[in-house]
Amino acid sequence: MAEPLLQVERLSKRFGALAAVADVSLDLVSGECHAVIGPNGAGKTTLLALIAGEILPDAGRVAFAGEDVTRLKVSRRALRGLGRTFQLTQLCAEFSARRNVMLAVEARVGTPFHFLRRADSLATLAARADAALVMAGLAERAHVPAGLLSHGEQRQLELAVAMAARPRALLLDEPAAGLGPAETAEMAARLAALKGRVAMLLVEHDMDTVFRLADRITVMAEGRVIASGAPDTIRADAAVREAYLGEIADA
Amino acid sequence: MREPAPPHVRRGWIAAQAGLAVLVAAPFVLTALDRAWLLPTLTRMLAYGLGAAALDVVLGYGGLVSFGHGAFLGTGAYVAGALIHHAGAATPLLRWPVEIDGSLDALIAFPAAALAAGALAFLIGAVSLRTRGVHFIMITLAFAQMVYFLVLAIPEYGGTDGLMLPARHRLFDLPLDGDQPLYWVALVLLVGFLTIAQRSMEARFGLALRGARQNERRMRALGYPVFRIRLVAFTISGAVAGLAGAVLANQAGFVSPDLLSWQRSGELIIMVILGGQGTLFGPVLGAFALLLLEEELSAVTEHWMLVLGPLLLACVLFFRRGLWGQVVRAPAHG
Amino acid sequence: MDSLLLLEQALNGLTLGVMLFLMAAGLTLIFGVMGVINLAHGSLYMIGAFAGATVTARTGSFALGMLAGMAASALVALALELTLIRRLYARDHLDQVLATYALILIANESVKIVWGPQPIFLGTPEAFGGSVEIIPGVPYPAYRLAIIGTGLAAAAFLWWLIARTRLGMLIRAGTTHRAIVQALGVNIQALFALVFAIGGALAGLAGMMAGPLLAVQVGMGEQILILTFVVVVVGGLGSVRGAMAGAVLVGLVDTLSRAVLPVAVREVLPPSAADQVAANLGAVAVYLLMAVVLAIRPQGLVPRHA
Numbered sequence: 001m002a003e004p005l006l007q008v009e010r011l012s013k014r015f016g017a018l019a020a021v022a023d024v025s026l027d028l029v030s031g032e033c034h035a036v037i038g039p040n041g042a043g044k045t046t047l048l049a050l051i052a053g054e055i056l057p058d059a060g061r062v063a064f065a066g067e068d069v070t071r072l073k074v075s076r077r078a079l080r081g082l083g084r085t086f087q088l089t090q091l092c093a094e095f096s097a098r099r100n101v102m103l104a105v106e107a108r109v110g111t112p113f114h115f116l117r118r119a120d121s122l123a124t125l126a127a128r129a130d131a132a133l134v135m136a137g138l139a140e141r142a143h144v145p146a147g148l149l150s151h152g153e154q155r156q157l158e159l160a161v162a163m164a165a166r167p168r169a170l171l172l173d174e175p176a177a178g179l180g181p182a183e184t185a186e187m188a189a190r191l192a193a194l195k196g197r198v199a200m201l202l203v204e205h206d207m208d209t210v211f212r213l214a215d216r217i218t219v220m221a222e223g224r225v226i227a228s229g230a231p232d233t234i235r236a237d238a239a240v241r242e243a244y245l246g247e248i249a250d251a
Numbered sequence: 252m253r254e255p256a257p258p259h260v261r262r263g264w265i266a267a268q269a270g271l272a273v274l275v276a277a278p279f280v281l282t283a284l285d286r287a288w289l290l291p292t293l294t295r296m297l298a299y300g301l302g303a304a305a306l307d308v309v310l311g312y313g314g315l316v317s318f319g320h321g322a323f324l325g326t327g328a329y330v331a332g333a334l335i336h337h338a339g340a341a342t343p344l345l346r347w348p349v350e351i352d353g354s355l356d357a358l359i360a361f362p363a364a365a366l367a368a369g370a371l372a373f374l375i376g377a378v379s380l381r382t383r384g385v386h387f388i389m390i391t392l393a394f395a396q397m398v399y400f401l402v403l404a405i406p407e408y409g410g411t412d413g414l415m416l417p418a419r420h421r422l423f424d425l426p427l428d429g430d431q432p433l434y435w436v437a438l439v440l441l442v443g444f445l446t447i448a449q450r451s452m453e454a455r456f457g458l459a460l461r462g463a464r465q466n467e468r469r470m471r472a473l474g475y476p477v478f479r480i481r482l483v484a485f486t487i488s489g490a491v492a493g494l495a496g497a498v499l500a501n502q503a504g505f506v507s508p509d510l511l512s513w514q515r516s517g518e519l520i521i522m523v524i525l526g527g528q529g530t531l532f533g534p535v536l537g538a539f540a541l542l543l544l545e546e547e548l549s550a551v552t553e554h555w556m557l558v559l560g561p562l563l564l565a566c567v568l569f570f571r572r573g574l575w576g577q578v579v580r581a582p583a584h585g
Numbered sequence: 586m587d588s589l590l591l592l593e594q595a596l597n598g599l600t601l602g603v604m605l606f607l608m609a610a611g612l613t614l615i616f617g618v619m620g621v622i623n624l625a626h627g628s629l630y631m632i633g634a635f636a637g638a639t640v641t642a643r644t645g646s647f648a649l650g651m652l653a654g655m656a657a658s659a660l661v662a663l664a665l666e667l668t669l670i671r672r673l674y675a676r677d678h679l680d681q682v683l684a685t686y687a688l689i690l691i692a693n694e695s696v697k698i699v700w701g702p703q704p705i706f707l708g709t710p711e712a713f714g715g716s717v718e719i720i721p722g723v724p725y726p727a728y729r730l731a732i733i734g735t736g737l738a739a740a741a742f743l744w745w746l747i748a749r750t751r752l753g754m755l756i757r758a759g760t761t762h763r764a765i766v767q768a769l770g771v772n773i774q775a776l777f778a779l780v781f782a783i784g785g786a787l788a789g790l791a792g793m794m795a796g797p798l799l800a801v802q803v804g805m806g807e808q809i810l811i812l813t814f815v816v817v818v819v820g821g822l823g824s825v826r827g828a829m830a831g832a833v834l835v836g837l838v839d840t841l842s843r844a845v846l847p848v849a850v851r852e853v854l855p856p857s858a859a860d861q862v863a864a865n866l867g868a869v870a871v872y873l874l875m876a877v878v879l880a881i882r883p884q885g886l887v888p889r890h891a
Binding site: 310316318378379381382384385386388389390392393394396397400401403404405406410513517520521524554556557559560561563564566567568 | 616622669678679683684687690693698814818822857861865872875876880883
């Protein structure tokens with residue numbers, strides 16, 4: 001197996017008395033989709049925030065592309081190719097969909113310290129932005145301010161923005177959050193189309209999406225990893241059933 | 252393919268060009284009408300317009316409510332004033348660590364004013380930009396007050412009484428005496444800044460700054476160095492406010508700590524909001540409107556604050572898009 | 586400087602700190618519970634001083650004046666909350682700043698019209714006119730000791746109010762779980778109005794107590810307001826304990842630097858310039874303190890949820 005692109009070693013984070021993430025280790029290989037599942041409060045979102053650098057861990061280590069990034073700022077990690085989508089859509093609401101994508105395209109090309117050249121004047125970058133919009137099915141809505149798009153469109157744009165920055169690894173925090181069944185299926189199809197082009201660490205509650213996409217699955221409960229392995233193994237794992245899958249089946 | 256400009260942006264360009272035409276014609280028209288004594292007032296309005304537009308970059312585009320821009324305005328004014336003062340007294344402005352003499356050359360004094368104000372903005376920004384929201388407002392206000400006391404502590408510059416300036420700066424060996432030359436300097440500075448700022452707010456830098464106002468988290472996650480972007484904007488904004496201060500010092504022939512006071516900072520914010528934040532031209536219009544209002548009201552009653560206060564309240568509560576938005580019929584901000 | 590003088594200056598610093606605490610506690614409570622930044626808090630301080638001084642002059646009783654000052658500030662605060670401030674809760678901080686800035690203009694001009702532009706006189710109350718020997722042979726003005734005592738009593742009262750009463754429980758809940766308080770069916774509007782009035786009364790008390798020490802004049806509110814901002818930034822916005830820590834620290838640093846600097850400055854500068862330099866550089870010290878605290882702990886010494 002190749003050297004993992006992203007490696008998380010014994011990561012821990014406490015909030016007061018609560019051990020949000022406790023001694024979590026996992027890795028992500030180039031091109032694979034690694035899903036992290038678990039009941040609410042299992043620490044999945046905290047884990048993503050730790051990997052992205054939005055919060056710093058109490059202990060443990062995060063390595064990305066062979067480099068220790070544990071103490072690096074969010075923007076530095078992003079520039080190294082660590083992209084992310086959020087559970088609650090994070091877009092520039094006043095900017096058009098296209099401008100949101102454009103910001104992402106430009107993020108890793110040169111510096112933002114250009115004062116006189118119009119931002120959308122470089123044809124190659126503009127073409128990349130338009131391609132990203134087409135892929136997200138938003139070509140018709142390119143000039144609509146992001147804040148005025150429907151929830152489903154915003155979720156698509158969130159993914160398009162994250163991808164437009166050409167990340168090597170993508171942290172996906174419940175990409176299907178708040179979507180109806182049809183939209184969820186559409187989102188899963190888009191993610192499936194991305195498979196192999198970018199490594200994905202996927203946090204998702206929709207089990208159909210998870211089992212459709214994941215090459216590996218890690219199960220978390222109360223901040224800890226309780227199981228990890230291939231989807232079939234996880235499906236069969238008694239501990240997982242008890243902690244999680246069973247809970248859903250009962251509900 | 253570019254973003255198509257919305258109609259209010261096109262109307263804005265037309266209005267801005269019309270405004271420029273009026274300002275270019277003003278000295279000639281006023282002279283012809285025997286009203287040339289109004290020019291110094293217009294120069295003052297242009298200078299405050301420059302200061303307000305500079306504040307708009309951080310406030311309107313960056314979403315950073317700086318309550319300390321009076322300090323940058325005043326620092327620019329005091330640097331310009333001190334250079335004149337020391338040139339007149341033939342004493343050095345600074346003995347240590349390097350000796351700096353006074354200067355009557357505008358090409359030295361104006362950049363010096365911008366540089367000093369910019370350096371101060373950099374320092375204040377480096378500390379205050381670590382905080383958000385209400386903290387940022389209070390901290391910029393407090394640091395501006397610190398600058399106020401620092402300037403008061405220099406005995407040579409007259410303390411609360413201020414400093415009378417014996418001369419004006421010279422540009423290419425021509426004195427900026429009389430009302431017209433300084434007016435043109437102010438107008439060129441303002442138009443130059445508006446042109447550049449307008450452009451850079453559509454350039455990568457401007458988009459990054461505006462993006463960070465709308466969604467800081469997203470911008471960070473994309474790899475934008477939000478803190479550095481804001482610090483650069485804050486520094487440039489402070490430097491340009493310093494430039495405005497240098498014009499004010501020359502225009503009045505006098506500098507006083509009043510220029511550094513928290514009231515000045517407050518007025519700059521009012522100009523921005525009254526004119527329309529995030530529009531650059533609006534704050535200039537706001538500066539003209541506020542100064543005109545002050546002038547007219549103070550001629551009617553000494554208690555003009557009692558009129559201005561409620562007017563401002565009404566503006567905040569009911570009139571949210573500002574004068575410029577009214578002129579170009581823009582959709583409300585935010 | 587000998588240690589006795591230092592003790593005296595430390596007590597002076599504590600006097601200032603106590604007044605700053607009364608201001609900062611109100612400001613921080615109002616921010617913590619309602620999320621409003623109130624620039625006109627200094628105007629409430631000014632109104633307390635003017636109303637109190639007037640009643641003291643009419644009745645000859647400082648105690649009555651003090652009650653009147655607190656009542657006037659509380660009433661004005663209440664009226665403001667009912668008519669204006671509650672429209673600002675949903676607005677952003679910029680709108681709050683502008684609206685309350687407008688209130689400063691209105692308050693200052695109104696006071697100028699009613700009382701005139703000159704400072705008015707407020708004497709030290711007779712009962713505390715003399716001085717007390719804090720250590721045998723070291724007299725200290727009794728009035729300043731009374732301020733410290735009153736301030737500590739007010740702090741104790743606030744602690745009791747917040748920690749031990751139902752109102753305090755609602756205030757504490759309001760700062761952290763606003764939605765829950767609302768869901769409990771508490772009349773949140775009335776709670777907000779009450780908190781605003783309490784903040785006003787504290788500001789009025791501070792203004793009245795400051796009267797005999799500083800001039801009662803238009804603009805006095807803004808001087809203390811900016812220092813109060815330094816206090817809440819240093820202490821941590823939204824936390825009353827932080828306000829206490831910040832106020833004492835800022836009071837001490839301000840007073841001591843103003844006391845120590847002239848001595849130091851006279852060593853290097855001619856006496857004519859030395860006082861001006863020292864007085865203003867002394868005023869700078871608290872802002873440097875703020876910068877240092879911000880650099881080390883941007884959230885303040887005692888953050889809100891600590």
